[in-house]
Amino acid sequence: MLGADSTPVNVLGSVSARAGSGSARARRRAGAVQAVPYDFRRPIQLSREHSRILQLGFDGFARQSTTVFTSSLRTVCQVSLASIEQRSYAEYVDSLGASTYLTLFSADPMPGLGVLEIPLLATMACVDHMLGGPGHAQQPERPLTEIESGVIGGLIERLLGEMRYSLAATVPLDPAVTGVEYSPQFAQVAGAADVMVVATFDLRIDDAAHRMTVCLPFSGLLPHLASAAAPAPASDRERAKRAEAAELLHARFETVPLDVAVRFRATRLGPDALTALKPGDVLRLDHPGSAPLDVTVDDTTFAHATAGAQGQRLAALIVGTRKELS
Numbered sequence: 001m002l003g004a005d006s007t008p009v010n011v012l013g014s015v016s017a018r019a020g021s022g023s024a025r026a027r028r029r030a031g032a033v034q035a036v037p038y039d040f041r042r043p044i045q046l047s048r049e050h051s052r053i054l055q056l057g058f059d060g061f062a063r064q065s066t067t068v069f070t071s072s073l074r075t076v077c078q079v080s081l082a083s084i085e086q087r088s089y090a091e092y093v094d095s096l097g098a099s100t101y102l103t104l105f106s107a108d109p110m111p112g113l114g115v116l117e118i119p120l121l122a123t124m125a126c127v128d129h130m131l132g133g134p135g136h137a138q139q140p141e142r143p144l145t146e147i148e149s150g151v152i153g154g155l156i157e158r159l160l161g162e163m164r165y166s167l168a169a170t171v172p173l174d175p176a177v178t179g180v181e182y183s184p185q186f187a188q189v190a191g192a193a194d195v196m197v198v199a200t201f202d203l204r205i206d207d208a209a210h211r212m213t214v215c216l217p218f219s220g221l222l223p224h225l226a227s228a229a230a231p232a233p234a235s236d237r238e239r240a241k242r243a244e245a246a247e248l249l250h251a252r253f254e255t256v257p258l259d260v261a262v263r264f265r266a267t268r269l270g271p272d273a274l275t276a277l278k279p280g281d282v283l284r285l286d287h288p289g290s291a292p293l294d295v296t297v298d299d300t301t302f303a304h305a306t307a308g309a310q311g312q313r314l315a316a317l318i319v320g321t322r323k324e325l326s
Contacts, residue, residue: 046086046197046218050225054084057167058199058214064162069205072155073129078204079212085200090192092215096184099141103156104189105175110220113178113189115213116159120182122203122210127151129205137208143182153177163214171224190217197221261296262305262316292319 062079069077087095096102101123107114118126124139127148144152160175167173181187190196195218203210264287277283292304293316305316 046084047229049229050222051084053170053225053228054197054199054221055081057170058084058201060166061163061214062201064166065159065201068155068158068162069126069203072158073126073135073205075129075135075206077206078202080202082200082202082211085198086218087196087198088192089190089194089196089215092196092198092213093184093187096213098184099182100184101144101152102181102184102187103160103177104179104181104187105160105177107216107220108174108176110171110173110217110224112217112220114175114217115187115189115215116156116163117184117213117215118203119210119212122205122208122212123152124148125205125208126155130155135206149180170228171221189215195219258297262293262307263296264293265291 058081062081065079066077069079096117097119099120101118101120103116103118105114105116120141121137121139123144124141125135125137127144128139129135130151156177160177164173164175197216197218199214199216201212201214203212264285267283267286269283292306294301295303295305295316295318303318303321305318308315308317
């Protein structure tokens with residue numbers, strides 16, 4: 001094709017080049033975004049801010065764990081954080097092997113227990129190195145002996161100490177070993193549906209790659225994560241306004257009118273007795289003659305009283321609260 005100045009123009013080449021660049025951009029966009037299925041039965045509770053706080057803490061734990069493994073095993077080791085996920089405890093147990101080395105520890109001040117899991121092959125390799133062996137990749141899959149448990153116990157204590165140091169800015173953990181299990185099915189740490197935070201680490205000992213996990217209860221972590229993600233402390237003026245608003249709210253609540261009922265104790269009747277009632281029938285109440293009446297608000301008994309009168313109006317004399325009479 002010739003242009004107005006008789007200069008040859010390659011229209012097809014330019015069009016195909018634009019089409020090629022457009023398809024390349026589309027492929028890059030498609031490769032950069034990956035759809036993740038959403039499970040409506042388990043809404044996401046671990047926010048991005050909380051994940052970031054945990055990532056900073058567990059990154060520090062991974063760096064310190066690298067030093068612990070390298071110095072204890074006297075060989076080249078590397079620990080790196082792979083992922084932080086929210087899972088149910090049943091999902092976490094299903095993700096583990098049939099036989100592994102589970103260290104259960106108390107997570108004070110958080111309620112519940114935590115888990116530090118190291119594959120059994122990696123555990124046996126650690127024991128082999130610490131006892132002066134070469135740490136071959138082929139290791140027996142069996143429970144540890146008493147001597148082997150004592151050797152690996154020192155390494156576990158050091159790892160838990162590094163976890164306490166790394167997460168100190170978020171939660172003041174004081175982990176203490178409470179037990180050891182080899183079968184994940186027997187580790188009764190939480191209920192099957194309880195939500196847990198699972199941190200997965202890539203553990204490399206020499207040329208052998210393993211996976212190490214730390215499992216903590218989400219319900220215990222959440223208050224500390226929310227406190228760590230909270231904005232900066234309020235100024236003196238803001239604190240004074242909040243205190244004034246709290247006092248005003250408390251004063252207003254004390255003047256809210258409530259419907260109070262003074263009544264006898266409930267009497268239970270069967271459907272046959274109710275349907276047979278007719279004018280003139282007498283019902284026997286379950287309220288003893290010497291017992292005081294119940295003073296209730298919204299069907300909740302908070303005091304007791306005796307019946308009386310004040311002038312032309314019925315009245316009730318409070319004789320004690322429910323706590324005093326119990």
